[in-house]
Amino acid sequence: xxxxxxxxxxxxxxxxxxxxxxxxxxxxxxxxxxxxxxxxxxxxxxxxxxxxxxxxxxxxxxxxxxxxxxxxxxxxxxxxxxxxxxxxxxxxxxxxxxxxxxxxxxxxxxxxxxx
Numbered sequence: 001x002x003x004x005x006x007x008x009x010x011x012x013x014x015x016x017x018x019x020x021x022x023x024x025x026x027x028x029x030x031x032x033x034x035x036x037x038x039x040x041x042x043x044x045x046x047x048x049x050x051x052x053x054x055x056x057x058x059x060x061x062x063x064x065x066x067x068x069x070x071x072x073x074x075x076x077x078x079x080x081x082x083x084x085x086x087x088x089x090x091x092x093x094x095x096x097x098x099x100x101x102x103x104x105x106x107x108x109x110x111x112x113x114x115x
Contacts, residue, residue: 003078010071017064024057 028050035046 003074007071007074007078010067010074014064014067014071017060017067021057021060021064024053024060028053028057 031046031050035043
């Protein structure tokens with residue numbers, strides 16, 4: 001896969017992540033509004049739900065940050081004309097790490113990878 005195709009794929013992924021973030025923010029606003037209108041009703045569960053939604057939002061923001069980093073690095077390669085074949089060089093280092101959600105994430109040169 002060439003770099004421009006990879007870049008286009010990242011643009012699509014970015015759009016999807018932004019949509020998920022907007023959805024999450026909408027749920028949080030709706031939950032806050034519900035709790036403010038129903039003061040004293042389900043406050044404990046409401047707080048737990050908001051906390052979980054906040055955690056999901058933070059995970060999405062982190063994923064978006066890594067995606068934008070990868071997209072920026074690809075844009076730089078396209079501008080410089082290097083790495084145009086999209087192939088991994090022997091010097092590329094891949095590191096596997098555990099994320100807080102229990103799923104492994106793959107990074108190559110600091111970029112998020114796909115499993």
